[in-house]
Amino acid sequence: MIAKVLLGRSVIVDIAPPIEFVGWKMATGTRVPWHDGGSNSLAQAFAKCDQELAGHIGSRKVVLTQFRPKSVAAEVAQLRWRHYLVYWSATVASRIAGGDQRNFVEMGVCDGLTAWFASRARQSSKCGGEFFLYDAWEEMRSDLLTASEASSVGSYAYLNIENTQRNLALCGDDSFVFNKGYVPESFSHSRNPESLAWIHIDLNSSMPTIASLDYFWDRLLPGGLVLLDDFAWPGYEETRVEVEKWLQSRGLDILQFPTGQALIAKR
Numbered sequence: 001m002i003a004k005v006l007l008g009r010s011v012i013v014d015i016a017p018p019i020e021f022v023g024w025k026m027a028t029g030t031r032v033p034w035h036d037g038g039s040n041s042l043a044q045a046f047a048k049c050d051q052e053l054a055g056h057i058g059s060r061k062v063v064l065t066q067f068r069p070k071s072v073a074a075e076v077a078q079l080r081w082r083h084y085l086v087y088w089s090a091t092v093a094s095r096i097a098g099g100d101q102r103n104f105v106e107m108g109v110c111d112g113l114t115a116w117f118a119s120r121a122r123q124s125s126k127c128g129g130e131f132f133l134y135d136a137w138e139e140m141r142s143d144l145l146t147a148s149e150a151s152s153v154g155s156y157a158y159l160n161i162e163n164t165q166r167n168l169a170l171c172g173d174d175s176f177v178f179n180k181g182y183v184p185e186s187f188s189h190s191r192n193p194e195s196l197a198w199i200h201i202d203l204n205s206s207m208p209t210i211a212s213l214d215y216f217w218d219r220l221l222p223g224g225l226v227l228l229d230d231f232a233w234p235g236y237e238e239t240r241v242e243v244e245k246w247l248q249s250r251g252l253d254i255l256q257f258p259t260g261q262a263l264i265a266k267r
């Protein structure tokens with residue numbers, strides 16, 4: 001029997017059941033890592049973290065202003081594969097050699113949703129170092145966007161850093177460093193790590209993405225990971241093109257996922 005699955009708001013596709021996951025423009029019938037609570041310790045830790053966050057969202061202790069209030073739980077559930085990849089990469093990066101040099105960086109924090117998963121992964125692996133969070137927490141500026149990205153001018157004007165700080169306070173992680181300001185100019189006045197184990201780049205814009213790679217790549221420890229959120233997403237083609245040029249100039253490879261995310265490992 002074939003099931004009709006709604007992907008996004010309007011695309012309907014026919015898929016043979018069983019369907020284990022629907023969300024972020026994909027529907028899959030393969031077993032998900034968190035199936036029945038997960039069959040290995042990393043997947044189990046992720047499932048626990050995901051459920052804990054869902055509980056906080058349900059009780060409105062965590063407020064995600066980027067989603068419509070009525071559909072926030074459903075929207076976050078559709079991001080589960082994305083969040084699993086955040087959690088997985090953060091856990092693996094937490095375990096590389098480096099002690100307190102294993103800082104974490106997130107470029108593009110918004111309400112703190114992906115930072116939540118990365119923080120939980122760090123805590124679960126008892127990773128040393130600090131977690132540096134960079135965001136303008138202001139509207140996106142035209143001079144930091146290319147012509148093809150111009151439709152993003154003014155996005156995220158509604159963000160409020162205090163809301164993000166309240167959300168992340170529930171993590172019980174005292175290692176957060178909030179760096180408010182526009183990337184890349186904020187590097188000159190932020191407190192920046194000298195070394196790091198993991199960086200998540202989710203800036204929805206190509207120029208600040210490349211500036212972040214340029215700024216942090218040499219500081220990334222051997223075995224450290226870069227997770228890109230926007231790599232293969234329609235509307236962010238320029239990010240992929242510029243990242244591919246950047247990789248080529250350094251002889252690096254990238255692992256792309258069906259979620260549109262992509263991973264670079266430092267040798």
Ligand SMILES: C[S@@+](CC[C@H](N)C(=O)[O-])C[C@H]1O[C@@H](n2cnc3c(N)ncnc32)[C@H](O)[C@@H]1O
Nearest residue numbers: 108109110113114135136156182183202203208
């Ligand atoms: C897609 S959101 C990040 C979502 C977040 N990673 C999550 O899923 O929880 C993109 C963020 O990038 C920030 N941003 C975009 N361009 C920026 C820039 N040049 N400097 C600083 N922040 C920027 C926006 O304010 C917004 O919060």
